[in-house]
Amino acid sequence: MSKAEYTCIVCPVSCRITVEETADGLKVSGNVCKRGERHAIAEHTEPVRMLTTTVVLHGANINRLPVISTAEVPKRLLNQCIGELYTVEVSAPVKCGDVIVKNICGTGVDVVAARSIG
């Protein structure tokens, strides 16, 4: 059965967590808290990350609008999501929280404006 090590990024303790695949499922050790266990299992099965980037912005004194996903997306889809956001252009005024792309790359997660402009 396979075994993998992860450094937890939930808090500054930075536990080295071991995830072991056993006949009874995943066995997690090395973590000091429950959040670490959840994080290690996610890292082992489907690692997820928040998506933050920018899109082209017209009609404002800056050229890029920061955007953020409303929840974490699978890490393996990050580049694909960023690729899709490269094709997006918006114009001011924009309100923080405005949906810029709905259900990005079929993840079920929306991408929204991360500040108001104009």
Next chain:
Amino acid sequence: MKEFQVDVAVIGGGPAGLAAALEARKQGIEKVLLLERDTSLGGILQQCIHDGFGLHRFNARLSGGQYAQRFIDQLDGSGIEVKLDTIVIDMTDEKVIYACNPTDGMMRIQCGAIILAMGCRERTASQVLIYGTRPAGVMTAGAAQRYINMEGYLPGKNAVILGSGDIGLIMARRMTLEGIKVKGVYEVMPNPGGLTRNIVQCLDDYGIPLHLSTTVTRIEGKERVERVTVAKVDEKRNVIPGTEEVIDCDLLVLAVGLIPENELSRQAHLEMDRKTRAPLLDNNFMTSCPGIFAAGNVSVVFDLVDYVSLSGEIAARGAAKYLAGKLPEHPQYRTVTHSDRINFIVPQRVELSADEDLTFFMRVTAPYKNARLVGKCGETVICNKRHQAMVPPEMLECTVKVAPQQEIYFSVEEG
């Protein structure tokens, strides 16, 4: 020259200044003026598009812009006057500010109290010794961040990063996502400057190598950076001959530390602390000049914006007390002392009669596991908090009740 009179002027519209101005109004101060040199509010948060802001304050993982927006939205109808595109040129210990902008021209502003919230600056190439030429393509991490995240320019194609502080790590990830090849992060110290979780999610996630005890020794290139030389260093940070390696790149990003932006503080002859490179502060975040307060990164370089906002609110409450005549005219102080496991504590001194809850910010000198932060006021233990990990890049915050007159002392104890 236009003349203005205000109760409180806040210099800087970043997270510290925004929180200070809003809190000043909440304290009932009538005329609050917020001066900002940029054309929009938010300060450096405008270019911090990554998430992780506001965990303590809002229990949410916001991006920098989202965090700032929560404060900016409160300005509407608050009665706070905001002057954008306004640069403060001089400040005197009589609490007079000289400023200018394109609509008002030159201004003389007489203030009841002033809150300094100018933030900090990055160390630049001229503050680190690197031999070679001075071509284009050498810039600070913050400059690269502004080009990419606000102005929409890619500052290069192949990058080398010097310095492993959190800004350098965040930019390594950001540049990679934008298609810049990050060839490596080089750190002169034997330990990374940033938090472990940033090394994992910014470097390891993208396969970017981190080279410790290694520095950039030479920059080459005529118009533009063409290559840099890196080399290993020994414990005394001297280059080890024979370890040099040449790396082709067109961008050298410097993430080599932050320095509080205190030109105005020096102009007003405020007493400075050599450890924090910032004004010496008391329990109200008041400087050595009664009525002038400081908050945020101009008072000490913080790592969490939540604490920056908190310090702005402490300073604003101090300013309200000062204006109401509730602070002693000639304050007498006790110095806050600490063991050598603590690098510094802000505020550095506490007024003798203070008999209230006070917030202290501090950094440890080295990493400690399973240790306790112990605070004493006289013989009374005022803080005894266990931490699973204390690390120098992570500031510790503790709010404790102090008694009048007694000595205040902090230490880190094992077990």
